Amino acid sequence: MTSHQISIAEWRERLKSEKAEDLIMELIERIERSKYNAFISINKDAIERAGEFDRGKVNGKLAGIPVAVKDNISTGGLLTTCGSKILYDYIPPFDAHVVERLKSEGAIIIGKTNMDEFGMGTTTETSYFGVVRNPHDPERVAGGSSGGSAACLSVGEGVISLGSDTGGSIRCPSSFCGVVGLKPTYGLVSRYGLIPYANSLEQIGPLATCVDDLALLLEVIAGKDQRDSTNSGKEFVFDPELLNGKKLTVGIIREMSGNDDVMSSFNEAVEVIKSLGHSIKEVSMPSFKYALAAYYIIAMSEASSNLARYDGVRYGHTLEQITSWNKFFSAVRAEGFGDEVKRRIMLGSYALSAGYYGKYYLKALKVRTLVIRDFKRAFKECNLLISPTMPALAFKIGELADPLTMYKADVNTVPINLAGVPSLSLPIFERKRLPVGMQIIGNYFEENSIIAFARKVEAEINEI
Amino acid sequence: MITDEEVLHIANLAKIELKDDEVEKFRKGFQSILEYFEILDEVEEDVEPTFQVLPLKNVFRDDVPGKPLEREKALMNAKHVEEGYFKGPRVVE
Numbered sequence: 001m002t003s004h005q006i007s008i009a010e011w012r013e014r015l016k017s018e019k020a021e022d023l024i025m026e027l028i029e030r031i032e033r034s035k036y037n038a039f040i041s042i043n044k045d046a047i048e049r050a051g052e053f054d055r056g057k058v059n060g061k062l063a064g065i066p067v068a069v070k071d072n073i074s075t076g077g078l079l080t081t082c083g084s085k086i087l088y089d090y091i092p093p094f095d096a097h098v099v100e101r102l103k104s105e106g107a108i109i110i111g112k113t114n115m116d117e118f119g120m121g122t123t124t125e126t127s128y129f130g131v132v133r134n135p136h137d138p139e140r141v142a143g144g145s146s147g148g149s150a151a152c153l154s155v156g157e158g159v160i161s162l163g164s165d166t167g168g169s170i171r172c173p174s175s176f177c178g179v180v181g182l183k184p185t186y187g188l189v190s191r192y193g194l195i196p197y198a199n200s201l202e203q204i205g206p207l208a209t210c211v212d213d214l215a216l217l218l219e220v221i222a223g224k225d226q227r228d229s230t231n232s233g234k235e236f237v238f239d240p241e242l243l244n245g246k247k248l249t250v251g252i253i254r255e256m257s258g259n260d261d262v263m264s265s266f267n268e269a270v271e272v273i274k275s276l277g278h279s280i281k282e283v284s285m286p287s288f289k290y291a292l293a294a295y296y297i298i299a300m301s302e303a304s305s306n307l308a309r310y311d312g313v314r315y316g317h318t319l320e321q322i323t324s325w326n327k328f329f330s331a332v333r334a335e336g337f338g339d340e341v342k343r344r345i346m347l348g349s350y351a352l353s354a355g356y357y358g359k360y361y362l363k364a365l366k367v368r369t370l371v372i373r374d375f376k377r378a379f380k381e382c383n384l385l386i387s388p389t390m391p392a393l394a395f396k397i398g399e400l401a402d403p404l405t406m407y408k409a410d411v412n413t414v415p416i417n418l419a420g421v422p423s424l425s426l427p428i429f430e431r432k433r434l435p436v437g438m439q440i441i442g443n444y445f446e447e448n449s450i451i452a453f454a455r456k457v458e459a460e461i462n463e464i
Numbered sequence: 465m466i467t468d469e470e471v472l473h474i475a476n477l478a479k480i481e482l483k484d485d486e487v488e489k490f491r492k493g494f495q496s497i498l499e500y501f502e503i504l505d506e507v508e509e510d511v512e513p514t515f516q517v518l519p520l521k522n523v524f525r526d527d528v529p530g531k532p533l534e535r536e537k538a539l540m541n542a543k544h545v546e547e548g549y550f551k552g553p554r555v556v557e
Contacts, residue, residue, distance in 0.1 A: 093537035187518045200516055226525045232518060293501045304478060313552040315541035322544060326479070328553040334481035342480050343493055346471075349478040350494075363504045365513030372514060404496050420517030 060106030086336030096193020113148030143173030168413025175437025186420030187232035190225030256387035287370035294367035295414035304348030389437035
């Protein structure tokens, strides 16, 4: 944890001697002065909400706590752009399920965070609103796609935040910015109000400066919602005592590695895990060789269908003149989407088109079956699995100009989304003054084991 | 090899207008990405596909009428509105 970061405990401590209204105003000023570009918009109502807290009118698990929300999560009455020109002025008429939950627990939505356009990127460089700079080195990216949600926490422009993770979009920026982030089990958190990119892969998840805060935020957002037909209906209640005295078998995934900086940090963390009395075992996941290709085919295919809704008729960017059907839609979308989004929509359309369905899409779904089998086998031998979150330290801005090179940076994170299992990125040991993240993966709905384990490792690392 | 014609065909399927110089740029990207996807040719065919990771089947909710989005709210983000309706392009020329 850097000296800038603010935990919920620290914020509550400040609330004992200062008014929430003053603290929120100070936070907003800080965001407005910021050079990191973590936010797309600020919620001016936040000051009013803080005033209500000061008058004792607000209760709940997150009463008076500021939360930053990724800009693809619908906030009723508050600008929600998905980092895209095509939604540059879109005001949702309703709240996402997770936003309803935050409000009912007394949280203060401070603003909407910057992101890769529609979540399509690993660096937040595809945002229409400009790149998010990494607070550890402003010449480097904060990671993506939830770059703003991670960067704001690492520099004290937020306390907790929400991101979404389709192929690593919470874990990658968490790793690059030195914060904790979790992609929950598919179906634990309702996707109602999450503007879709690839429905079968993505989940909303919490980011925080420490494991305890992440657990609390997950408690608030998880749970039953009938409006998402893939919601499991399961609740999450954190049990910090769960692993007390238990010795686990932790598997290192052979197919997930990193460069020398990343591996030396990771190996140091493995020693910490051993020192806590857990045993380490190497596991092999042969299907992972195909996971990256399968992931991109599925994500692009789903994107091509999901993003068909942007037609310039009901919301967002449009043309002054309504011409013919074909011309109008094609021109609106040409002007409204950035290159990476166009690339993925077009490749998705191609993968689903006549003659190619069996070669690409169906094949990718078969790989998904193989990936699930590998995880099932590994969880028979191991309680948890670990790997470096990202194969490299935070990239320099502009370093990943070639699309395929950028896709390959997701190699360690995408298999998790294919299978739908939960995974948390925990900051471990810095290299070259840049954060490194360790990914802790559990079986379906094993968030409690992951978080309890991460909490012990975090405490031990903070001691060193 | 992906040709310029194929790129234009895909762009038409996706309803995205491309300028001439964009065709070449996207063609190159598609080429290298699709070559990378060839790795899936190695994967065995005899595997069931997984469309959805949770063992959920036929999730129903109670069939109770709810409150729909009000017309005013549904239209609030549209720029072309006429007599309480969205106005879109003519489908038949």
